Amino acid sequence: RKEVEQDPGPFNVPEGATVAFNCTYSNSASQSFFWYRQDCRKEPKLLMSVYSSGNEDGRFTAQLNRASQYISLLIRDSKLSDSATYLCVVTSGTYKYIFGTGTRLKVLA
């Protein structure tokens, strides 16, 4: 089993739709969780850190479920500019970060 698993997609959604991604992780001792966005041939950019209580930033909401070992990302009112690959990242110990392979999102006009 991979340490961090994501559905690769692609998720094709119309503009204005709500879309949700899940990511499961295997290390129950993981402490920090993140969602990154990566555009084609670009570097990953931090979208959100995921806190235990959940957090929201505009149209984006992230949740952590430690009991079931998954994190989620909800995007409301999708924009064309949201088209990208979304990477789930989980820490392993203090210094190592484990990346999922990413979920591709394409928002259609």
Next chain:
Amino acid sequence: NAGVTQTPKFQVLKTGQSMTLQCAQDMNHEYMSWYRQDPGMGLRLIHYSVGAGITDQGEVPNGYNVSRSTTEDFPLRLLSAAPSQTSVYFCASRDNTGYYEQYFGPGTRLTVT
């Protein structure tokens, strides 16, 4: 702040050649790291450093060396390039406090023929 910078952007090497990928950050971050990204795989950690003079191996360290003589710079050396090292290489640094978010440089696309 320039953030995390990497040079070169692109590089083509022949098998057996050596080279150094440069990485620098101006945010006074203690922790820096190197990753490689290959199609169908997540970013994989090569080496990391928790401060000047301190480095450690990540998941895929073979064929790569690092050193950290200053807080700002963290170069990655390929000792004898192999086609299997064809990849995109990203350098990152992270906040010293808080939730330890990482910030990435723009990457180096390396092809080994």
